[in-house]
Amino acid sequence: MKFSREGFLEDCLAARRRDGMPAVRELLKEAVREPAAILAELGDPTEAKLDVFHNSSELTIFAAHWTPRMNLLPHDHQMEALIGIYTGREDNILWRRTEGGIEAVKARCLFAGDVVGLGADAIHSVTNPLPRFTGGIHIYDGDFFATERHQWDPETLEEEPSDGATISKIFAEENRRYRAANG
Template sequence: MCNENEESSKTPKGNDKEVSRRGMIKTLGLGLSLTALPSFMPSKMTAISLEILDHGERIIPIQKKELEQMQKFIEACVKANKESNPQKAVKEVMKRAFSNPASMLKAIGEPKKAGLKVFLRSKDLTIFAATWTPQMNLMPHNHLMWANIGIYTGREDNILWERNNEGLAASKARCLFSGDVTSLDKNAIHSVTNPLQRFTGGLHIYGGDFFATERSQWNPETLEEKPSNGEVIREVFRQANKQMRKLKND
């Protein structure tokens, strides 16, 4: 079903080195100063980047060493995003990085649960790693901004959907393997499946503030369109992690 011709190409607190998802500004009381922020997070960006993104299981805390290892890559993406064709420029940065997916896996970290590791959030750019448990599915949804996706471990199957007079219809399929990088335009609608019996991890980069954009999601059975609902998405991640734990205990 997959079309092979498709274009693919925290701060420390004692021994706790997790970067709080409440943001680095919140950690100033733990001994981190603004001068310790990574250089790709200028102070003018932190007000947006470091506010509360989510709660529950969906957001995975980032290790300090992971931020440090990703710093040069993120700096390159921020610079590329200022080019005349930012999506293409950012994709070129990703293609160079994902030519060695094992190195990206080491930098981002081995997936251990379904969720998002948010490395950067600003009004112009969002970067996060999305990890899917074995055979996890995510319903059709849109982004309303351009997106680049690179797979650093596993495989991600995408169904691309198009609007028609009857609502929504499947249009194309695109399989992404480790090392692949692909692009979605701002009008794209896709659903995602991890077909493997192991984790899949991908780095997702968006040309805007992904978390502040009002988007749509579609019921996977009826294809009824509704406003994107954070609690529904969080429940998808919770159930995926619950199922994974159950399988481990069986």
Template sequence: MMFNKDDFIQDCIKAVAEGQEAVRELVAEAVSDSSRVISELGEPEHAGIAPLYRSPELTIINFTWAPCMSLMPHNHQMFAVIGIYSGREDNIFWRRTDASIEAFGAKSLGAHEVVTLDHSMIHSVLNPIGKMTSAIHVYGGDFFAPDIPRSGWDHETLAEQPWDIEQVKTLFREADERFSLYAKSQR
């Protein structure tokens, strides 16, 4: 069975009404064969956030992480299903304390693996390898304009701050530029 972006979107629209587990099954099937996803979405060449679908109930994003890129702890305020179709993604899971947050677990995902996060989960993400990592992320709401404001935490101080999607887009752009400069210097 070939991965088809439009069919996947329509299936996710139907599945979101059934809940996170139904979405997880679709994402797991989609990333079970990386070549199918890459054939439809293209070979990852640049780090970035590429929305495939967005509505108040559902957002589907093709994320591509630059090599050795990290993203600060953050929450989503909605469920998330993350399926890796190339590369590796390391997640650290955090929980709130009286003063800040503390790490309490981790999960490393490789190609064909899926993780589900509930609406209250806080996580940070690292691409620990020297090549691009690509994943399909499906959210149970509008990732870019959630009903409940999101938070991010400073990498160093772990101080909570309002989530700023433009700052995150800048982080992806800067990581992509660093990787491009590095790749050129290696030729």
């Protein structure tokens, strides 16, 4: 099977309009079933970044690349999300709101070929535990970049606002850390 960035995008938009996010999930499952085809189209991840395929009020799709040992603090998306891993591994801790803040309730490890769905109220933190890059296709049921989101301090678990600038800063720091450690 050959993966085409443009073809995948068109198929996802048509599926979303026709049958909603469950249909998009099936397309993502089919795509990550052949990780080599995605790598042939997108290439191996070489830095922490979001490679945006599409962003609109209807759907946001991007390939997320995590540096080796990268961590993302607890955060929410405020919309349904699908994550399909095509290289590496992504460990998720799922959190829930409590009267005092948030608490961890579950963990899930995603390997190449795995797909997970997160509800609009989901809170998760992400770690790439591997000494190599991880890549995943992330699909959001709305405009990911225009939506006000939240993150939680990893030490105090205090809630803070999150936006594109905050995420860009985290990715830039991860890339600096990776380059410093790997010359």
